[in-house]
Amino acid sequence: MPEVIFPLDSSRKFEDQEKIGHNRWHPEVPPAATVKPGDSFRVHCREWFDGAIVNDDSADDILNAPLKTVHKLSGPFRVEGAKPGDLLIVDILDVGPIPQEDSGPLAGQGWGYTGIFAKSNGGGFLTDQFPDAYKAIWDFTGQIATSRHIPGVSFAGLIHPGLMGTAPSAELLARWNAREQALIDTDPNRVPPLALPPEPEFAVLGSLPESEYARVAAEAARTAPPRENGGNQDIKNLSKGTRVFYPVFVDGANLSMGDLHFSQGDGEITFCGAIEMGGFIDLHVDLIKGGMETYGVSENAIFLPGTVDPRFSEWIAFSGTSVTLDGEQRYLDSHLSYQRACLHAIDYLTKFGYSPEQAYLILGAAPIEGRLSGVVDIPNACATVYIPTSIFNFDVRPSASGPTQIDPGPGAPHSAP
Secondary structure (H helix, E strand, O other): OOOEEEOOOOOOOHHHOOOOOEOOEOOOOOOOEEEOOOOEEEEEEOOOOOOOOOOOOOOHHHHOOOHHHOOOEEEEEEEOOOOOOOEEEEEEEEEEEOOOOOOOOOOOOOEEEEEEOOHHHOOOOOOOOOOOEEEEEEEEEOOEEEOOOOOOEEEEOOOEEEEEEEOOOHHHHHHHHHHHHHHHHOOOOOOOOOOOOOOOOOOOEOOOOHHHHHHHHHHOEOOOOEEOOEEOOOOOOOOOOOEEEEEOOOOOOOEEEEEEEOOOOOOOOOEEEEEEOOEEEEEEEEEEOOHHHHHOOOOOOEEEOOOOOOOOOOEEEEEEEOEOOOOOEOOOOHHHHHHHHHHHHHHHHHOOOOOHHHHHHHHHHOOOEEEEEEOOOOOOOEEEEEEEHHHEOOOOOOOOOOOOOOOOOOOOOEEOO
16 A cells, blocks of 8 residues: 555544645645655545535535535645646546445445535536435445435446646636636626635635735635646546646646545536545656646646446437527537436436436436537537446336336435525
8 A cells, every 4th residue: 555645534624634635726835745756655535525414314414515615635745846837647546435434424434425506505507407405325335336315226436536636826826816706797696606716714725824824815716616727627537547647837736636436427417416425545646847838738637547437338318409498599508408418317217206306316426428419510519418227226228118117215305495
């Protein structure tokens, strides 16, 4: 096992650990540890809410989830010799739930959760159709996830970090804040908001001196969106065996990671759509000097996905086009077309006995595949969502005999504002 350079004690809160991570992006957040090119190391990661979501049959914790506190990130980790303009090579050697802790109160101790966030507190991809808070708890048996809240479904987890990236430079941070504030200003009272500006309340900034805290907290970017540094990309295929190439914007690169997922469908569509958990990640780092210019990587990370994906041979797929629910034609709106494909899949699954919310949670947590199938045939973009049929313990394919009626159980816990 590689050396653990960022340990977490499950009995202590994130801010009370031996080494303290962070929940905002800023170039002045001090490194928690230093590694060298060629090093391999292990990092412990806390679930993104640090234990605020619990293993029960209520969704009140999802309704009241403390969004200002996220994400709880491990790091930053300084890489010796890394300079702006380099590419940081990050190999994911292994990733999994909290080691040797298969039961306990924290997500990652033998269980995880998926949430539909209330429109009033974060929302989601289909927030207008699903404005209330719901939750599903998933139990882990080896690599397999099952849920008492969604009977008849089981699948192998494709474990991955939802969030990993390098620190922004001061100039890049200023660009983020300016462009996102300009977007907010177009509709400042929108619910959910168009973007999240810097929020000093509940900012965690590692070992930053107290004298600098107020200034840095007022500037530091929230970790919710993906950006040029990687960040919260929620790419389900960043699994074991993946190699990522991150642009370097500050001396040392200052790599951070967290938001581990036991499984996720493409898009993480319920916002808390993955199976969220804490755990560990083993990494190996190296550098390509001057690699950003050499490979034209200035505002994106590139990656070579791992080869441990669950292998599915049969799928049922649903398509959607860029026409709104009330019949308005939109021009090549691929976002809308994926929404419509997901809604078609949800409607289909309800014919077997699932509630719409259970079906929505399945699409967020299970390893579905989302594809842009047509983006040139005006006026309609076409998106598709593929669901592996083997995740169900009944035949989900259309047939002359009609859909099997399953027992949906107690359903997903629900909490309305």
